[in-house]
Amino acid sequence: MTKVIAMAGKGGTGKTTTSALLTRYLLKKKETPFLLVDADANANLNELLGLDVDLTLGQIRKELKGELPPNVTRDQFMEMKIHQALIEESGFDLLVMGQPDGPGCYCAANQYLAMTMGKLAENYKYIIVDNEAGMEHLSRMNMRTIDYLLVTSDPSARGILTAKRISDITEPLGLEIKKQYLLVNRAPHPIPPALQEKIDAAVADSGMELGGIIPSSDVLINQELSGESYIDLDDSADIIQTINDMFDRIFS
Ligand SMILES: Nc1ncnc2c1ncn2[C@@H]1O[C@H](COP(=O)(O)OP(=O)(O)OP(=O)(O)O)[C@@H](O)[C@H]1O
């Protein structure tokens, strides 16, 4: 069975960074093949992985509204286009959602999309969804069941509270979430006791377990600045060991 891992969290707290580091982790562990879905309208996961994007699902949805080539059904067209949009790498594929529907959604297109995505999903061991801030997207994507929700937070009292709110809102949205983890990112070392208290309180009072505390890291900042792929980060770096231990704990 394909397992879905989805990111959530306030803007700029590390969802895309976590997705890129998880990509690296799953490749090293040979937990392949997996599908990365960049569900951020302002796609940028590809940049952290050094990949170029030519075609997004948003563009396909637009094409589907127009005239199709003769003798092709909408299903066939959709399937063909999605395969064209898949960026195929060794061990994983990347699919970029792109811009969502504007007003006047052509809902049939979304249905075809959901159907094709459902079929596509079966090919993978994991599907990793990098979201934009906000939870609407997750409920829109027709992924009713999420095996692992990773909620990132900055290391502040309000940040932790926001993460808890995000976790709380999953239930009314009708998402079935099997496991959820709080990741406190860019944390100072050592963690100030007052922050630790907030973290403990949020975890005690929500469906989240503490997934890990990720320190602020120059290695990550420099890798992004250099434009090199996060997949090529070296195992010997402290930050990578911390991240690998964290994912070991979460996915063991
Ligand atoms: N542990 C870390 N140490 C240092 N820099 C980090 C760390 N985590 C993330 N960053 C940096 O913080 C910025 C925001 O991270 P990222 O893009 O992963 O957040 P996001 O949650 O995906 O943001 P958005 O909501 O805009 O999609 C990036 O420039 C990233 O390099």
Ligand SMILES: [Mg+2]
């Ligand atoms: Mg992001």
